[in-house]
Amino acid sequence: xxxxxxxxxxxxxxxxxxxxxxxxxxxxxxxxxxxxxxxxxxxxxxxxxxxxxxxxxxxxxxxxxxxxxxxxxxxxxxxxxxxxxxxxxxxxxxxxxxxxxxxxxxxxxxxxxxxxxxxxxxxxxxxxxxxxxxxxxxxxxxxxxxxxxxxxxxxxxxxxxxxxxxxxxxxxxxxxxxxxxxxxxxxxxxxxxxxxxxxxxxxxxxxxxxxxxxxxxxxxxxxxxxxxxxxxxxxxxxxxxxxxxxxxxxxxxxxxxxxxxxxxxxxxxxx
Amino acid sequence: xxxxxxxxxxxxxxxxxxxxxxxxxxxxxxxxxxxxxxxxxxxxxxxxxxxxxxxxxxxxxxxxxxxxxxxxxxxxxxxxxxxxxxxxxxxxxxxxxxxxxxxxxxxxxxxxxxxxxxxxxxxxxxxxxxxxxxxxxxxxxxxxxxxxxxxxxxxxxxxxxxxxxxxxxxxxxxxxxxxxxxxxxxxxxxxxxxxxxxxxxxxxxxxxxxxxxxxxxxxxxxxxxxxxxxxxxxxxxxxxxxxxxxxxxxxxxxxxxxxxxxxxxxxxxxxxxxxxxxxxxxxxxxxxxxxxxxxxxxxxxxxxxxxxxxxxxxxxxxxxxxxxxxxxxxxxxxxxxxxxxxxxxxxxxxxxxxxxxxxxxxxxxxxxxxx
Numbered sequence: 001x002x003x004x005x006x007x008x009x010x011x012x013x014x015x016x017x018x019x020x021x022x023x024x025x026x027x028x029x030x031x032x033x034x035x036x037x038x039x040x041x042x043x044x045x046x047x048x049x050x051x052x053x054x055x056x057x058x059x060x061x062x063x064x065x066x067x068x069x070x071x072x073x074x075x076x077x078x079x080x081x082x083x084x085x086x087x088x089x090x091x092x093x094x095x096x097x098x099x100x101x102x103x104x105x106x107x108x109x110x111x112x113x114x115x116x117x118x119x120x121x122x123x124x125x126x127x128x129x130x131x132x133x134x135x136x137x138x139x140x141x142x143x144x145x146x147x148x149x150x151x152x153x154x155x156x157x158x159x160x161x162x163x164x165x166x167x168x169x170x171x172x173x174x175x176x177x178x179x180x181x182x183x184x185x186x187x188x189x190x191x192x193x194x195x196x197x198x199x200x201x202x203x204x205x206x207x208x209x210x211x212x213x214x215x216x217x218x219x220x221x222x223x224x225x226x227x228x229x230x231x232x233x234x235x236x237x238x239x240x241x242x243x244x245x246x247x248x249x250x251x252x253x254x255x256x257x258x259x260x261x262x263x264x265x266x267x268x269x270x271x
Numbered sequence: 272x273x274x275x276x277x278x279x280x281x282x283x284x285x286x287x288x289x290x291x292x293x294x295x296x297x298x299x300x301x302x303x304x305x306x307x308x309x310x311x312x313x314x315x316x317x318x319x320x321x322x323x324x325x326x327x328x329x330x331x332x333x334x335x336x337x338x339x340x341x342x343x344x345x346x347x348x349x350x351x352x353x354x355x356x357x358x359x360x361x362x363x364x365x366x367x368x369x370x371x372x373x374x375x376x377x378x379x380x381x382x383x384x385x386x387x388x389x390x391x392x393x394x395x396x397x398x399x400x401x402x403x404x405x406x407x408x409x410x411x412x413x414x415x416x417x418x419x420x421x422x423x424x425x426x427x428x429x430x431x432x433x434x435x436x437x438x439x440x441x442x443x444x445x446x447x448x449x450x451x452x453x454x455x456x457x458x459x460x461x462x463x464x465x466x467x468x469x470x471x472x473x474x475x476x477x478x479x480x481x482x483x484x485x486x487x488x489x490x491x492x493x494x495x496x497x498x499x500x501x502x503x504x505x506x507x508x509x510x511x512x513x514x515x516x517x518x519x520x521x522x523x524x525x526x527x528x529x530x531x532x533x534x535x536x537x538x539x540x541x542x543x544x545x546x547x548x549x550x551x552x553x554x555x556x557x558x559x560x561x562x563x564x565x566x567x568x569x570x571x572x573x574x575x576x577x578x579x580x581x582x583x584x585x586x587x588x589x590x591x592x593x594x595x596x597x598x599x600x601x602x603x604x605x606x607x608x609x610x611x612x613x614x615x616x617x618x619x620x621x622x623x624x625x626x627x628x629x630x631x632x633x634x635x636x637x638x639x640x641x642x
Contacts, residue, residue, distance in 0.1 A: 161366065167368075167424075170358065170428075171379050172384055173379075174352075175352075181368075181379075185370045264370060
């Protein structure tokens with residue numbers, strides 16, 4: 001298009017591709033290793049086998065860790081979605097001043113290093129006697145995942161006209177009914193997508209779980225870490241393959257949900 | 272069809288007594304009292320920031336007053352939550368619920384009142400027919416034009432036969448033709464339903480056309496309240512005089528009070544006026560402002576009694592009338608709407624003209640004209 005060579009644009013493109021490569025190459029390397037025949041990690045992979053997947057599914061320790069992670073992630077997703085939506089609603093629609101304080105508090109986990117959160121949660125949960133319990137994991141992950149729900153729901157709420165609730169109330173709806181019948185249906189896709197995001201955050205959260213893990217109950221990332229130290233078999237990349245596929249599916253799901261929600265909310269604001 | 276039309280409901284009377292609303296240091300509404308008769312159509316008219324919306328929101332229950340009381344149908348509702356007031360409300364923006372069909376939008380108030388589904392769909396259909404949107408029930412709000420959306424909002428507001436309908440500048444988002452059509456539509460609904468309507472607007476023409484009475488607000492206080500002709504013919508103060516319609520303001524001094532007051536205009540002549548011209552009671556020597564509508568001003572010959580000499584600034588052809596804009600010696604601008612085109616045909620900017628005003632068209636206010 002431009003008759004002259006645009007060096008700025010050329011550099012920008014090169015930079016973007018380099019970043020993408022740095023992100024994607026490690027994943028591209030680890031995935032084929034899951035199908036490699038030797039019982040140690042090698043690259044490039046040799047031969048082709050699905051044995052490591054069956055080892056994973058057949059091993060009760062791996063399965064126990066997976067189920068624990070799934071249960072923790074599911075509960076975290078539900079808890080963050082519910083609490084996050086309520087908190088965000090208060091923040092966006094409530095009195096000003098009050099909201100910004102909570103926003104800082106809720107966003108904290110993004111800014112504060114996970115290791116710092118991990119140490120403080122470790123001390124807190126150990127005092128409560130919740131170390132290594134499912135409830136302890138759920139509490140910790142809810143704190144970590146909260147900002148992502150708050151982000152998505154806040155964006156959605158600011159797109160939904162606050163006057164819609166006033167209109168519902170003038171029709172005889174109580175404040176709660178107005179929220180439940182009008183605002184919630186309009187932001188529900190975003191709430192769900194925030195919940196799915198929380199699920200992912202919880203499911204592959206290593207740092208905090210490392211601190212909270214008991215001897216028996218380990219989450220999947222913690223289990224993988226232990227396995228790397230002790231065995232270093234291609235079960236690890238096999239698990240990585242499964243996790244990656246699940247994450248990609250969930251991300252696509254959330255993108256779809258958000259797209260649908262924005263169309264609906266845009267209609268509500270057309271006036 | 273006719274049998275399904277809403278029965279003629281009697282509207283409720285509204286009594287607002289000493290309403291005041293303060294937001295911190297700012298007083299939005301002050302000493303606001305009005306009695307609205309059952310079935311009356313009252314317009315709250317004022318510039319933005321005059322407090323008209325705050326008054327409406329207090330009646331609706333979305334604002335709670337700092338002082339005063341609001342009674343609807345004899346019942347004190349000052350602090351009753353919005354959803355328990357049983358009022359219909361139409362907002363400035365189209366506030367249809369985007370995820371519900373048109374029919375479900377209109378049926379929403381009935382759903383809130385526990386009406387069974389077949390019954391509420393039947394009544395919603397009837398309300399849609401009332402606003403001439405029969406058959407649109409299955410559409411989604413975004414498939415309707417702005418005017419249609421506002422009519423659906425109107426149907427939603429009247430579907431449960433409320434005794435009071437509140438409207439917050441409901442037509443301001445519509446274009447001019449549609450707005451006039453909707454004004455007639457709302458007037459028709461008002462007389463059909465016998466409902467009490469409180470209508471907020473900043474458009475004086477809209478207020479004058481639609482309402483039985485208009486309350487003019489400024490800085491949170493009522494400036495004047497009365498039927499449209501009264502507001503136009505006999506404004507109670509200079510603000511209303513300037514806010515409603517076009518008005519000429521002629522500064523001067525009161526020369527004599529009494530039964531035939533006279534005024535010495537800064538623009539030259541001295542006028543003798545009927546006693547009825549005095550709105551305020553200034554004493555001789557005090558500054559006064561004489562007001563006159565441009566359509567009451569006519570062109571006179573040189574030397575005509577009481578004529579004001581002006582230098583013509585512009586002659587604007589406006590179809591039915593010609594607008595002559597002139598400036599008197601003292602700098603006061605005078606406008607005349609003249610129906611006879613021929614008499615001004617020769618006037619060019621810079622020419623001298625002599626404007627005459629019948630004494631009965633003049634109203635006299637104490638004080639100085641606002642710049």
